[in-house]
Amino acid sequence: MASLDKTFQRLTFLFLGFLGFFSFSAEAATKQYQFDIQVKNVSRLCHAKPIVTVNGRFPGPTIYVREGDRVLVNVTNHAKYNMSIHWHGLKQYRNGWADGPAYITQCPIQTGSSYTYDFNVTGQRGTLWWHAHILWLRATVYGAIVIMPKQGTPFPFPQPYGETEIILGEWWNVDVEEVVKKGNNMGLPPNTSDAHTINGKPGPLFPCSEKHTFAMEVEQGKTYLLRIINAALNDELFFAIAGHNLTVVEVDAVYTKPFTTQSILIAPGQTTNVLVQAYQAPGRYFMAARPFMDVPLAVDNKTATAILQYRGIPNTVLPLLAQLPASNDSAFALSYNKKLRSLNSPRFPANVPLKVDRKLFYTVGFGKDSCPTCVNGTRLVASLNNISFEMPHIGLLQAHYFNIKGVFRTDFPDRPPTPFNYTGAPLTASLGTLTGTRLSKIAFNSTVELVLQDTNLLTVESHPFHLHGYNFFVVGTDIGNFNPSKDPAKFNLVDPVERNTVGVPTGGWTAIRFRADNPGVWFMHCHLELHTGWGLKTAFVVEDGPGSDQTVLPPPKDLPPC
Ligand SMILES: *[C@@H]1O[C@H](CO)[C@@H](O)[C@H](O)[C@H]1NC(C)=O
Ligand SMILES: *[C@@H]1O[C@H](CO)[C@@H](O)[C@H](O)[C@H]1NC(C)=O
Ligand SMILES: *[C@@H]1O[C@H](CO)[C@@H](O)[C@H](O)[C@H]1NC(C)=O
Ligand SMILES: *[C@@H]1O[C@H](CO)[C@@H](O)[C@H](O)[C@H]1NC(C)=O
Ligand SMILES: *[C@@H]1O[C@H](CO)[C@@H](O)[C@H](O)[C@H]1NC(C)=O
Ligand SMILES: *[C@@H]1O[C@H](CO)[C@@H](O)[C@H](O)[C@H]1NC(C)=O
Ligand SMILES: *[C@@H]1O[C@H](CO)[C@@H](O)[C@H](O)[C@H]1NC(C)=O
Ligand SMILES: *[C@@H]1O[C@H](CO)[C@@H](O)[C@H](O)[C@H]1NC(C)=O
Ligand SMILES: *[C@@H]1O[C@H](CO)[C@@H](O)[C@H](O)[C@H]1NC(C)=O
Ligand SMILES: *[C@@H]1O[C@H](CO)[C@@H](O)[C@H](O)[C@H]1NC(C)=O
Ligand SMILES: *[C@@H]1O[C@H](CO)[C@@H](O)[C@H](O)[C@H]1NC(C)=O
Ligand SMILES: *[C@@H]1O[C@H](CO)[C@@H](O)[C@H](O)[C@H]1NC(C)=O
Ligand SMILES: [Cu+2]
Numbered sequence: 001m002a003s004l005d006k007t008f009q010r011l012t013f014l015f016l017g018f019l020g021f022f023s024f025s026a027e028a029a030t031k032q033y034q035f036d037i038q039v040k041n042v043s044r045l046c047h048a049k050p051i052v053t054v055n056g057r058f059p060g061p062t063i064y065v066r067e068g069d070r071v072l073v074n075v076t077n078h079a080k081y082n083m084s085i086h087w088h089g090l091k092q093y094r095n096g097w098a099d100g101p102a103y104i105t106q107c108p109i110q111t112g113s114s115y116t117y118d119f120n121v122t123g124q125r126g127t128l129w130w131h132a133h134i135l136w137l138r139a140t141v142y143g144a145i146v147i148m149p150k151q152g153t154p155f156p157f158p159q160p161y162g163e164t165e166i167i168l169g170e171w172w173n174v175d176v177e178e179v180v181k182k183g184n185n186m187g188l189p190p191n192t193s194d195a196h197t198i199n200g201k202p203g204p205l206f207p208c209s210e211k212h213t214f215a216m217e218v219e220q221g222k223t224y225l226l227r228i229i230n231a232a233l234n235d236e237l238f239f240a241i242a243g244h245n246l247t248v249v250e251v252d253a254v255y256t257k258p259f260t261t262q263s264i265l266i267a268p269g270q271t272t273n274v275l276v277q278a279y280q281a282p283g284r285y286f287m288a289a290r291p292f293m294d295v296p297l298a299v300d301n302k303t304a305t306a307i308l309q310y311r312g313i314p315n316t317v318l319p320l321l322a323q324l325p326a327s328n329d330s331a332f333a334l335s336y337n338k339k340l341r342s343l344n345s346p347r348f349p350a351n352v353p354l355k356v357d358r359k360l361f362y363t364v365g366f367g368k369d370s371c372p373t374c375v376n377g378t379r380l381v382a383s384l385n386n387i388s389f390e391m392p393h394i395g396l397l398q399a400h401y402f403n404i405k406g407v408f409r410t411d412f413p414d415r416p417p418t419p420f421n422y423t424g425a426p427l428t429a430s431l432g433t434l435t436g437t438r439l440s441k442i443a444f445n446s447t448v449e450l451v452l453q454d455t456n457l458l459t460v461e462s463h464p465f466h467l468h469g470y471n472f473f474v475v476g477t478d479i480g481n482f483n484p485s486k487d488p489a490k491f492n493l494v495d496p497v498e499r500n501t502v503g504v505p506t507g508g509w510t511a512i513r514f515r516a517d518n519p520g521v522w523f524m525h526c527h528l529e530l531h532t533g534w535g536l537k538t539a540f541v542v543e544d545g546p547g548s549d550q551t552v553l554p555p556p557k558d559l560p561p562c
Contacts, residue, residue: 028068033061035075037083037109037141045195046208047173051140052079052132058200059167059231060130060143067125067150073117075109081177082108084560085117086133087145088269089252089500092469094553095119096397096520099468102134104523104539105397107562115560125149126253127227127271129167136529139176142167142231147253156343157249157258160275161222166214168239168266168289169197170232170300180533187371187379189298189530196232196289196304203286203305214306216287218278225249226274230266233529235291235299236333236462236503238263239272241308242285242322246274248340252499254471255343263325265292265336267464269501269527282310288322294330294506295461301327330506333462337477337505340497352473352493353447353513360440360450361415361482363422364504364526364536365457367433380458381534382526383433385416388535389525390435394562397521400541401552412440412538422455422481423507431457439538442516444545449475451482453509460507463531469522469542471498472514479508487511501527519544519552 040056041048054060065071077083086100098119099105109115125147132141144165149155170193172179183190195202201212218224226246230237240246240263247260250273258275266272290303307319325332342350362384369388371379381388392399392407399407420427442448450472454460475491491511504510525537544551 076114089128160225163225187374192300198306242320284319344495357446382536408437410441412438466501472512476511482509
């Protein structure tokens with residue numbers, strides 16, 4: 001512990017984020033990690049508070065693996081909260097037991113207990129991340145997952161000189177769980193965060209932040225790989241570096257066609273790898289992150305900064321400010337997302353399903369439920385196809401695997417009960433919703449097309465949707481109502497971006513396709529914690545295939561009891 005504390009204190013203004021390449025053996029290996037969930041006092045913005053951490057670190061430790069490795073993470077819970085950890089973006093083939101969302105694939109790890117997540121990293125390489133998947137604990141319980149390509153397999157872009165992880169987050173000065181409780185009791189959104197952070201640090205635009213600024217040292221002329229992760233709870237973020245263009249080469253652990261941009265847009269749950277060339281005059285340059293929000297809703301609009309620091313430049317040199325798009329720049333968001341394309345090379349083909357077995361159309365909406373004790377006599381809820389998801393009390397995967405009746409139903413509708421002008425004038429009537437633990441059953445290895453349609457029930461808003469257990473192809477997106485007779489003709493079925501989390505644009509729609517070849521129960525939800533909490537989620541039950549290697553694996557012996 002003493003050494004961990006020291007490490008923590010050494011993470012000061014001068015800390016260098018640069019990490020050299022690790023050396024790996026040629027063979028697939030087993031990588032073991034111990035994650036002790038423990039409370040630690042941490043101070044930011046002149047406020048000290050106890051936070052839940054992994055091994056006393058904030059952000060938590062990075063998991064370094066190579067494609068093909070087996071990973072064992074023994075999570076031991078020393079905190080008062082029940083806990084589960086999600087390995088965001090790992091496909092967990094037949095192995096939902098290691099996926100992590102509480103009450104979906106497992107019951108939580110109770111205080112004083114341990115559970116070992118045991119999974120193989122197969123057919124994926126790039127940047128992913130892990131985070132707590134219960135309550136809002138991921139506010140402080142998160143870290144990076146770096147998957148190096150197999151030994152002898154280079155990146156499909158020039159080998160960078162160095163690399164670093166850039167994890168964007170949100171910080172509250174008070175206990176996040178208390179903030180959420182207060183909001184829920186009033187039936188309103190909880191207070192927004194007090195700061196954004198880069199690698200856990202808000203940067204010098206905030207008070208008491210001299211020690212809480214992340215700096216990355218670079219050598220002039222060299223190229224670096226930045227593995228950027230949005231771990232924020234509720235904010236889509238722009239990110240830029242003053243005076244330096246970013247070349248996007250990968251998102252959500254899938255290579256993309258490289259393109260150069262001054263800013264990126266990254267939604268909660270997403271990752272983006274960029275190459276940065278240190279081509280400027282030696283100096284200090286701000287990295288900056290601030291939300292994208294194109295509707296008049298409360299948002300923490302404060303800017304987190306970190307520093308790109310050329311070697312040999314003293315800390316007394318004032319850093320140059322970074323330019324970010326205006327926070328309401330919807331046009332930037334649309335055009336940026338349209339630039340994202342799969343690499344689609346012979347080695348990394350985009351296997352887009354061309355024929356669709358099952359077409360799903362889900363509306364995203366807000367509503368109000370009666371709540372006599374709430375401020376307005378109502379509380380805000382959110383729904384898919386007018387169904388607000390009700391959390392079960394035992395894991396859905398157990399209920400599926402052991403055929404336990406009465407836990408969930410498989411009658412989630414394939415389309416909204418009553419079609420309407422989804423993105424027309426704001427709808428403030430008919431704001432009631434149905435509640436239930438209703439899932440959709442999907443045949444093994446069938447191809448699915450899902451159109452997520454935002455609505456103007458109370459307000460339009462952008463929602464980043466995350467599907468567990470799969471990557472999907474984003475074949476189309478636009479503003480307005482999806483037109484099933486015209487829009488499919490415009491789908492990109494050649495090189496659409498492949499990812500695990502996609503933004504449904506404000507007042508628009510997004511169409512995704514995937515092949516349901518991973519049996520199990522897979523959560524699908526808005527990755528804004530606020531909306532997930534209000535019920536903006538459901539799950540797919542993907543049936544077993546006929547082969548003995550196409551069934552859900554038996555549960556591990558130490559799976560937490562309910
Ligand atoms: C953490 O901080 C709180 C409030 O400042 C204090 O009461 C508590 O003793 C501290 N705990 C530790 C382990 O330092
Ligand atoms: C996990 O860690 C805990 C605490 O260190 C230990 O008691 C337990 O034996 C470990 N479990 C495994 C499977 O190694
Ligand atoms: C943790 O889970 C157990 C079993 O479901 C439950 O009895 C207990 O109340 C939970 N603890 C907390 C702090 O929620
Ligand atoms: C991981 O791969 C090994 C070796 O192929 C296999 O024995 C093991 O069952 C796999 N584990 C999971 C959870 O799929
Ligand atoms: C929100 O913040 C304000 C001022 O910072 C505080 O007075 C209020 O109690 C907070 N409300 C909630 C619901 O946390
Ligand atoms: C950076 O990008 C801008 C616009 O995309 C371009 O005009 C400029 O030439 C680029 N700068 C460098 C040094 O590549
Ligand atoms: C941020 O939001 C606050 C409160 O809504 C507002 O007063 C302020 O002008 C905003 N700042 C910026 C830079 O948009
Ligand atoms: C963005 O907000 C500014 C004021 O803050 C406003 O002038 C501008 O019209 C808005 N742009 C869009 C595209 O809504
Ligand atoms: C109660 O509802 C009214 C009308 O929708 C709204 O203007 C007001 O802000 C709400 N009150 C609170 C405390 O949110
Ligand atoms: C939907 O609403 C929009 C905005 O109010 C309107 O322009 C459009 O004509 C409506 N569409 C239909 C089919 O009614
Ligand atoms: C949702 O369901 C509720 C309850 O049945 C109903 O009152 C409401 O009109 C429905 N809303 C929509 C948009 O279908
Ligand atoms: C799924 O179907 C495709 C297309 O028919 C086929 O190529 C593939 O082998 C099937 N996969 C499995 C696991 O059955
Ligand atoms: Cu949402």
